[in-house]
Amino acid sequence: MKKLRIAIVSAIEHTTPYNIGRERSICMPIEIANRVCEGMVAKGHQVTLFATKGSKTKGKLITNDLIPISDSKELKKIYNENKLRFKKSIDRSFWYETIGTAQLHAGVFHRTYTMEMQYLMSEAFYQAKQGKFDLIHILHSPEHAIPFSRLVKTPVVITLHDQFKFPRTLIFNYYKKQPNLYYVSISKDQRQPMPHLQYGGTVYNGTDIKNFVFSEKKGKYLFTAGRIIPKKGFHLAIAASLKSGVPLKFAGNIGSNTDRNYYDQKLKPFLNNRIQYLGTLSHKVIAPYFRNAQAFLFPIKWEEPFGLVMIEAMACGTPVIAFNHGSVPEVVKDGVTGFIVNNVEEMVEAIKKVDQIDRRKCREHVEKNFSVEKMIDNYEKVYYKLAKKHSR
Template sequence: MIAVTGVPRRRDAMRIVMVAPPWYDVPPRGYGGIESMLAELVAGLSRRGHDITLIGAGRAGTSARFLATYAEPPSERIGEPMPEVLHAAKAYALAVDVDADIVHDHSLAGPLSAAARAVPTLVTCHGEVNGELGEYYRALGPAVSTVAISEAQRRLAPDLTWAGVVHNAVETESFPFGERKEDWVLWLGRLNEDKGAHLAIDAARAAGRRILLAGKLTEQAEHDYFEREVRPRLGPDAEYLGQADASRKRELLAAARCLLFPIRWEEPFGMVMIEAMACGTPVVALNRGAVPEVVVDGVTGFVRNEVEELPEAVEAAGALDPRACRFHVAENFDVEVMTAGYERVYRRVITTSAEPEEGTRDLALPVT
């Protein structure tokens, strides 16, 4: 394994195998919230002197030793089971030859092989755990330890083998800070009904503000939703820009008056919220999932219970201090904070052989 060039290996360094999902490169070229988080975590751990092997699909895009399961990510096959299963099988075979202290798996099918390896497996739960995903992790039993990405997520399934809570994070300095905002608002995400793009258009229009929308539109369900709910709402004051790459996303986030985040599900985190605030842009969101853990109401945005309350919040967002938004992310959602959290969880899991102990709540990172 290799570490970041010029970073000496610590005496207490850990040897970590990181397994990515198969669908996008790490870091992603466009959409890919998990892949973005993974790239930041690998960089942060490498800076701390740990040995990282990343198993994923596509190109090598981080400082870690990279082992590929696919030459190109099978992005066009999202939703099909075989790419996920084949990726998991290849990842297990590749990891066998790596001398590791722990395997940190972010894929769906990968944890199925956890019981067959000698070292502990840690799984970050990136999805909704109060349904079939939670049942899946329960069925895996003590073979895996789980990490929640928010307290809200952990509350949905308190009986899982939680080893702690570690919020997702960004490299704050990689996002441009915009103190002077333009007069339009932004929606950014995946064109899925649960993400509420149509509600964002309605709220912006009710506030008399132009809205720009940028997001992933590749799967059939996304196209169906777009044609049914989004396209009929587009017009001079509501424009869909297509999918934004990393550079374009930062430009949009830094310039927007606010980010609208009217989610319709218990989203366990929401990376775009901290990306917006890192740019000094407040977030106007509905009170679902992890939103109240991420956004400080009245300081870095507004958290509202009803859709009808969003237009007034859009207007009020213009008076919030962009510097407070940036500071909040730097203090609570920066990569260094996340990396320190995962270090603590890794050591706990390695020491206890993936058996969670009483009092693991002390691993949870501060919310504000």
């Protein structure tokens, strides 16, 4: 089959791939862009990555001389001039502190991001108009890319990472009849608010399984991880731990002042030798906590499109006990790789019977459905389908 000429547009917060040392990745679109880009190159496709300076790829890199937003001297200056007005974030993340500061300064961050993102995207579409690509894949900021789609005949694929929310939904509806514009959902549930859009397929996010070593031996504690925000339900995980009598460890980054208040008021008062906050952990450091847990708790309070931590836990053999929201029923096989519950009381009951779960089946479920290789294969199928449709 003929190899494709593919343009992949990543985000500009950081380099692609994203690596800031000790911290676990907090920008999934960048991580997926990197995995898809390198996977397509390995398959022999001609890939051009549009990303910031400092990014790395085995394909062709175009940066338009843009530096990552997180390295912006102008935004750092704003932060340094006003940092005394704001509390330091617990994990001392410049990125979050900068956003928090910039948003309070007449939206300077958003204006900067919009201009630079559109500048990079316009280059991809300009080259597409010259006939250099068979397909453009946008991994971030769909609202900035969608208006450009009407300027080319090349199929444009946009991966949706977030919920559909106003005002972003406006632009989806404005261009809903654009014939060369396609969306890829990361779960079937994600489509529910806007089923009328033109979808190219559903492609589940994949994890690099070799980073998560399997273990048949269960641990003696519960584990949960993610951004420390209310809708992730960390306070509910604590409640389940207290009621079940099983210790809990949790990890994640604390960003804005609102998130920090949530931590201070709802989580910190319960910390002791049985309920432990581990801070923000790198991929390498966090993997053993997944692997050695008795169960991974996912008590989310929102319709999360996809929860990568669930597949990371199952890749280690650790069963997942999750609230029935969003993509959970598509990721967890109830009674096979964990349990799907509706409240803390049901979560406590599930903890009592988690030993019934075969940890090997958890691993096999991820290998079959949620590996990086599976994700890349599925994107390639979408690419070929749409490229063929528009080559007629």
